[in-house]
Ligand SMILES: Nc1ncnc2c1ncn2[C@@H]1O[C@H](COP(=O)(O)OP(=O)(O)OP(=O)(O)O)[C@@H](O)[C@H]1O
């Protein structure tokens with residue numbers, strides 16, 4: 001009972017009441033003692049004594065009330081001051097409130113304010129991060145759009161200016177370069193558009209029940225020729241009895257393409273790209289895409305799924321790649337309630353592992 005402020009106030013008032021009441025009883029007993037009554041015949045003196053008694057009691061109660069209110073307002077004032085410090089500090093550090101440990105209403109209020117301030121600080125930090133990422137994104141987008149656009153413009157202008165003096169081969173070569181830049185621009189805009197729509201939940205998976213093994217074979221086959229041309233070995237290892245998945249075929253195909261395309265790009269000739277598929281405890285399937293390429297440094301691993309993140313930003317060979325593939329891949333996997341992670345040993349290779357839930361069993365009949 002004495003933990004709450006109400007309880008304490010009641011106890012203090014009760015104490016005051018008992019003290020004043022006791023005092024009055026003792027005083028009136030003393031006043032009305034028979035010997036005193038005999039000696040003190042003066043009625044005015046009796047009245048005077050009673051007045052003193054009442055005034056004393058009132059003064060005592062007032063004093064007690066003042067002490068209680070001072071105690072109360074002091075704690076409230078401290079709370080207000082802390083909130084003002086929090087506000088003036090730009091909401092940058094959470095409130096540090098030391099309660100008196102009693103757990104009364106003011107302590108509870110302080111605890112609520114402290115929790116609220118922590119949330120405000122967290123949310124402001126998250127907002128600042130989003131803002132920084134948005135600015136970086138804008139800078140990257142404008143950079144990546146500008147480069148192919150400028151090249152395209154350059155080649156087309158040259159074509160226009162020197163049209164008469166160019167040989168058919170030169171003209172063809174200029175047009176080929178301009179077309180390449182145009183394709184690059186198209187891919188970038190498409191990827192960016194797709195990622196934005198995925199993140200805004202505008203594209204929803206159209207789930208179908210299908211065997212992932214077949215899709216893995218199909219996609220691997222699509223890359224077969226390209227791998228052979230690059231002198232790479234593309235191997236698929238599919239375990240028997242992998243459960244079906246309930247997923248959007250087009251989206252999962254995109255995941256596989258992104259992972260295999262990356263693996264091939266970062267693996268030298270004679271390297272191996274291995275696509276594996278196995279059951280993961282009956283309730284999930286595990287898809288792996290590993291390569292024997294250059295690998296990713298440990299401190300970069302967590303970032304490769306961020307949109308626009310490229311470990312080798314600036315390398316001319318990768319100018320056509322904006323760093324959106326893995327961001328799109330992760331978003332698709334998340335939309336399917338799956339997980340994706342990357343493991344890598346720099347210099348030896350990288351492995352991406354996707355885990356997708358298996359399709360629920362169909363009851364016979
Ligand atoms: N298999 C891999 N081996 C080494 N590095 C990789 C591998 N896969 C991805 N990375 C690194 O992660 C970065 C991000 O990959 P992501 O697929 O998102 O972008 P990208 O391939 O550069 O561009 P995009 O996919 O948009 O064409 C790559 O730029 C590369 O630095």
Ligand SMILES: [Mg+2]
Nearest residue numbers: 258262325326
């Ligand atoms: Mg990629």
